[in-house]
Amino acid sequence: MIQAFAFYLFAIVVLLSGAMTISSRNPVHSVLWLILAFFNAAGLMVLVGAEFIAMLLVIVYVGAVAVLFLFVVMMLDIDFAEMRAGFVRYAALGLALAVALVCEIFIGIGAWSAGGIDLARRAAPVDPAIPNIQAIGNLLYTRYLFVFEGAGLVLLVAMIGAIVLTHRERKGVRGQNIARQVARRPEEATRNMRPEVGQGVQL
Amino acid sequence: MNYAAQLAMTLPEVVLSLGALALMLVAAWSGPNATRAISWAAVAVLAGACVALVGPATSGGSAFDGMYRADAFAGFAKTLIYVAAAVAILLAPGFFQRTAGDDLRPEYPVLILLSAVGMGIMVSAADLLTLYVGLELQSLAAYVLASFMRRDARSAEAGLKYFVLGALASGILLYGISLVYGFTGSTLFDEIAGAYAAAPLAGSTKSLGLMFGLVFVFAGLAFKISAVPFHMWTPDVYEGAPTPVTAFFATAPKVAAVGLALRVAITAMGPAAEQWRQIVIFAALASILLGAVAAIGQQNIKRLLAYSSINNVGFALIGLAAGTPEGVAAVLAYMAIYIAMTLGSFLVVLQMRDTDGQPIETIASLSGLSRTRPALAFGLAVFMFSLAGIPPLFGFYAKFAVFYAAVQAGLFPLAVFGIAFSVIGAYYYLRVVKTMYFDEPAGEYGPGDRLEGGLIVATAAIVSPLGYLAIPLLTAWTMAAAKALF
Numbered sequence: 001m002i003q004a005f006a007f008y009l010f011a012i013v014v015l016l017s018g019a020m021t022i023s024s025r026n027p028v029h030s031v032l033w034l035i036l037a038f039f040n041a042a043g044l045m046v047l048v049g050a051e052f053i054a055m056l057l058v059i060v061y062v063g064a065v066a067v068l069f070l071f072v073v074m075m076l077d078i079d080f081a082e083m084r085a086g087f088v089r090y091a092a093l094g095l096a097l098a099v100a101l102v103c104e105i106f107i108g109i110g111a112w113s114a115g116g117i118d119l120a121r122r123a124a125p126v127d128p129a130i131p132n133i134q135a136i137g138n139l140l141y142t143r144y145l146f147v148f149e150g151a152g153l154v155l156l157v158a159m160i161g162a163i164v165l166t167h168r169e170r171k172g173v174r175g176q177n178i179a180r181q182v183a184r185r186p187e188e189a190t191r192n193m194r195p196e197v198g199q200g201v202q203l
Numbered sequence: 204m205n206y207a208a209q210l211a212m213t214l215p216e217v218v219l220s221l222g223a224l225a226l227m228l229v230a231a232w233s234g235p236n237a238t239r240a241i242s243w244a245a246v247a248v249l250a251g252a253c254v255a256l257v258g259p260a261t262s263g264g265s266a267f268d269g270m271y272r273a274d275a276f277a278g279f280a281k282t283l284i285y286v287a288a289a290v291a292i293l294l295a296p297g298f299f300q301r302t303a304g305d306d307l308r309p310e311y312p313v314l315i316l317l318s319a320v321g322m323g324i325m326v327s328a329a330d331l332l333t334l335y336v337g338l339e340l341q342s343l344a345a346y347v348l349a350s351f352m353r354r355d356a357r358s359a360e361a362g363l364k365y366f367v368l369g370a371l372a373s374g375i376l377l378y379g380i381s382l383v384y385g386f387t388g389s390t391l392f393d394e395i396a397g398a399y400a401a402a403p404l405a406g407s408t409k410s411l412g413l414m415f416g417l418v419f420v421f422a423g424l425a426f427k428i429s430a431v432p433f434h435m436w437t438p439d440v441y442e443g444a445p446t447p448v449t450a451f452f453a454t455a456p457k458v459a460a461v462g463l464a465l466r467v468a469i470t471a472m473g474p475a476a477e478q479w480r481q482i483v484i485f486a487a488l489a490s491i492l493l494g495a496v497a498a499i500g501q502q503n504i505k506r507l508l509a510y511s512s513i514n515n516v517g518f519a520l521i522g523l524a525a526g527t528p529e530g531v532a533a534v535l536a537y538m539a540i541y542i543a544m545t546l547g548s549f550l551v552v553l554q555m556r557d558t559d560g561q562p563i564e565t566i567a568s569l570s571g572l573s574r575t576r577p578a579l580a581f582g583l584a585v586f587m588f589s590l591a592g593i594p595p596l597f598g599f600y601a602k603f604a605v606f607y608a609a610v611q612a613g614l615f616p617l618a619v620f621g622i623a624f625s626v627i628g629a630y631y632y633l634r635v636v637k638t639m640y641f642d643e644p645a646g647e648y649g650p651g652d653r654l655e656g657g658l659i660v661a662t663a664a665i666v667s668p669l670g671y672l673a674i675p676l677l678t679a680w681t682m683a684a685a686k687a688l689f
Contacts, residue, residue: 165350
């Protein structure tokens with residue numbers, strides 16, 4: 001019973017927040033609705049017993065989307081004054097959303113400990129005794145070890161490439177030398193001067 | 204099978220990856236001053252990978268549940284790849300030092316090493332996943348290398364073009380892979396071959412899906428080997444990329460992609476040979492014809508060599524169209540000789556620079572080179588005659604081998620058309636020779652470089668008639684490599 005209830009709750013919220021993602025005018029709101037959709041999708045994944053994918057959704061998508069959100073705020077031309085104007089008005093709604101997210105986490109965990117929904121048919125049945133994180137780990141670090149490491153190298157090349165193509169050593173930039181700053185003493189940094197009145201100062 | 208045995212089979216990749224990581228750390232701490240030392244160290248790592256090819260890496264068989272194959276075929280292709288990558292690393296320091304603009308940064312040899320890892324994975328792939336990871340590793344490093352001269356607008360354009368079109372091709376390839384996986388139920392080449400052999404190849408929904416998958420996979424691979432009609436990126440990328448990088452693009456990744464195409468065609472889709480043969484024959488003839496005709500109007504020597512590489516890939520595909528062990532051996536021999544000719548040509552292109560060291564790329568600047576720099580002119584003439592397939596140079600044997608394999612497989616019309624089109628191709632190679640020997644001198648080039656001069660002599664010796672002495676060895680090696688696929 002609780003599973004069915006949780007399923008319909010998650011499914012409805014996913015659909016609604018998905019619709020809001022594309023219909024809200026402010027890109028920042030879109031991203032927030034998207035995060036809500038991801039959380040609920042993660043709940044659905046927990047219900048079908050794919051806890052690994054649920055974790056991935058929360059960690060990778062929500063985490064990555066939070067960063068994306070940051071970029072959106074930085075790069076798009078958003079009128080912050082206009083956004084802040086509605087803060088008090090929408091604070092209650094925001095709080096309600098946050099409460100909803102927390103509640104869903106609890107419901108999700110509760111439903112999961114009550115036993116997941118049995119899917120009618122599984123494409124690749126796995127041993128029910130093995131949790132699927134362990135099952136994925138078993139494959140990833142044995143059969144797919146070579147490809148997995150290769151994918152790691154692909155990511156490394158992407159990082160090196162991004163740095164090679166964009167990093168510039170600028171000349172004339174005053175970089176910070178922490179050791180020198182720490183080693184600095186008052187006697188080297190200050191001078192006692194007695195300037196003549198009306199003659200100006202020498203720097 | 205235990206890990207030690209599996210890692211022993213992948214030893215070349217392990218050596219290259221660890222070497223690249225170590226050199227990356229050295230580069231991060233010592234900065235651009237150590238670029239030359241890191242370049243030499245990278246060449247040493249490639250030499251180490253060549254040594255690591257002896258043993259289980261070429262005779263071990265399958266590793267990682269059949270996803271990786273360590274056989275003679277992979278060994279042959281990897282040897283060519285590592286040699287070409289080493290030459291590309293050696294050429295860079297001199298070129299970047301002479302050329303105004305960006306300096307060589309130590310990431311260059313590291314990226315080539317990582318690209319070599321990807322190419323090694325490509326030619327050893329026995330699974331669609333391995334294939335794709337290797338391909339992406341190679342391509343991603345290549346996109347960065349193409350735009351390595353950041354202040355040069357043409358180099359940035361080359362990188363961007365290569366990236367956008369390469370991503371599109373990867374998408375096409377992935378689409379094909381997903382179709383093949385969906386309709387065969389496996390990503391392993393052996394099991395895919397089983398599914399192709401078992402399925403009726405016409406008239407059912409399943410066969411339609413299998414055929415679509417095959418066509419998309421071949422389209423994606425045709426992009427990577429720059430075969431017509433997926434060649435559009437080649438001239439722009441080859442022209443815009445720094446010359447050592449162009450020399451790299453024209454050699455090592457081409458061998459890797461051709462090796463990959465051979466393995467996919469023969470081991471994964473061998474039972475559907477009748478189906479893919481049509482695609483390969485069309486791509487071969489179209490590449491030879493377009494590579495020959497479109498090169499005629501080129502003014503830039505790098506663009507000319509880009510069309511030459513399209514043209515040569517067409518000839519190599521003729522051997523694949525035969526689909527026999529002899530055909531595959533001929534393709535491998537062709538790629539070996541092609542690498543020597545192409546590296547030699549690009550080494551000469553590197554010598555085309557004014558007295559300040561700035562590169563000149565127009566063909567017109569070669570006018571009268573026979574009088575100002577007779578040795579250089581003779582070298583380029585040797586490479587051009589060899590690329591045109593004129594006996595007694597070694598390039599003739601390469602073309603002879605693929606045509607012979609095609610004729611033996613009963614593909615007479617293909618061989619006849621190929622030979623006819625190769626005559627058109629000879630025109631523009633000979634035009635370069637004519638410019639050098641019969642036109643009035645245009646201007647002096649700057650002085651040569653000892654390392655590059657030595658490499659020119661070495662490659663010219665390989666494509667000279669002396670190369671014929673190596674035929675028994677080459678034949679034995681390529682046949683052993685080709686038999687590993689069947």
